[in-house]
Amino acid sequence: xxxxxxxxxxxxxxxxxxxxxxxxxxxxxxxxxxxxxxxxxxxxxxxxxxxxxxxxxxxxxxxxxxxxxxxxxxxxxxxxxxxxxxxxxxxxxxxxxxxxxxxxxxxxxxxxxxxxxxxxxxxxxxxxxxxxxxxxxxxxxxxxxxxxxxxxxxxxxxxxxxxxxxxxxxxxxxxxxxxxxxxxxxxxxxxxxxxxxxxxxxxxxxxxxxxxxxxxxxxxxxxxxxxxxxxxxxxxxxxxxxxxxxxxxxxxxxxxxxxxxxxxxxxxxxxxxxxxxxxxx
Ligand SMILES: C[S@@+](CC[C@H](N)C(=O)[O-])C[C@H]1O[C@@H](n2cnc3c(N)ncnc32)[C@H](O)[C@@H]1O
Numbered sequence: 001x002x003x004x005x006x007x008x009x010x011x012x013x014x015x016x017x018x019x020x021x022x023x024x025x026x027x028x029x030x031x032x033x034x035x036x037x038x039x040x041x042x043x044x045x046x047x048x049x050x051x052x053x054x055x056x057x058x059x060x061x062x063x064x065x066x067x068x069x070x071x072x073x074x075x076x077x078x079x080x081x082x083x084x085x086x087x088x089x090x091x092x093x094x095x096x097x098x099x100x101x102x103x104x105x106x107x108x109x110x111x112x113x114x115x116x117x118x119x120x121x122x123x124x125x126x127x128x129x130x131x132x133x134x135x136x137x138x139x140x141x142x143x144x145x146x147x148x149x150x151x152x153x154x155x156x157x158x159x160x161x162x163x164x165x166x167x168x169x170x171x172x173x174x175x176x177x178x179x180x181x182x183x184x185x186x187x188x189x190x191x192x193x194x195x196x197x198x199x200x201x202x203x204x205x206x207x208x209x210x211x212x213x214x215x216x217x218x219x220x221x222x223x224x225x226x227x228x229x230x231x232x233x234x235x236x237x238x239x240x241x242x243x244x245x246x247x248x249x250x251x252x253x254x255x256x257x258x259x260x261x262x263x264x265x266x267x268x269x270x271x272x273x274x275x276x277x278x279x280x281x
Pocket of ligand 1: 014015016017034035036037043046190192193194195216217218219220221222223237238239240243
């Protein structure tokens with residue numbers, strides 16, 4: 001099987017450049033890209049190392065251009081990459097899109113850290129839009145606690161009418177989100193699985209229900225998993241057979257869970273409406 005579809009979420013097995021070329025231009029609302037890093041990770045036997053940096057970058061520029069083509073005019077792209085290569089992506093992308101934020105996804109140490117230099121505890125993400133005057137950003141859906149000021153119940157006297165400090169705010173560009181670890185409920189066997197919490201924020205902020213979210217290097221299909229939970233549609237592409245099959249299983253399980261929790265809610269509504277009815281009678 002090279003294609004699997006569930007509730008408007010399409011999982012495709014194959015090379016992302018080849019598949020991207022088959023997706024209609026101007027058709028996608030949001031793209032999350034987390035490509036191979038060119039640092040020698042082992043993706044199920046496939047070695048993540050190009051002959052030279054130039055060859056790696058040439059390959060990246062090809063799929064970045066294709067992604068831009070597939071985005072709708074009010075679309076957004078979140079582009080991740082190894083810290084070594086993000087500066088190149090940044091320079092390339094800012095000639096074609098508006099980079100509105102350079103996000104640092106920061107996490108705790110996972111086991112052994114470097115002893116002779118400063119170990120890496122973050123991954124950079126570029127947030128770019130095609131049109132800086134017309135793009136989706138659901139600030140209200142991603143608010144976080146504003147600790148300073150509000151916690152001390154300060155009053156902001158700079159405002160025309162003195163007002164208590166806000167207790168919530170839009171997150172800044174440094175996001176602390178723990179990495180996915182063995183035995184966490186969302187864990188899949190993959191060397192660079194991204195946490196659902198990371199995709200949750202991105203998809204909530206930069207798409208609406210029913211929108212199409214594309215992930216050209218899906219790995220464990222985190223993007224598709226979160227998209228289905230948030231009532232978005234998605235297209236996920238992955239080259240590796242095992243990762244693709246795991247993605248099919250993951251999405252099928254999530255769908256089952258969603259169905260179960262929906263029928264539980266319906267049952268509760270049913271019970272409540274019966275109680276209400278008997279009270280009215
Ligand atoms: C950094 S991982 C993505 C991890 C993913 N974001 C997740 O949360 O699991 C990159 C993935 O790209 C896949 N990949 C490598 N080359 C590819 C290609 N040419 N086309 C499609 N997928 C590819 C690898 O197998 C790997 O799973």
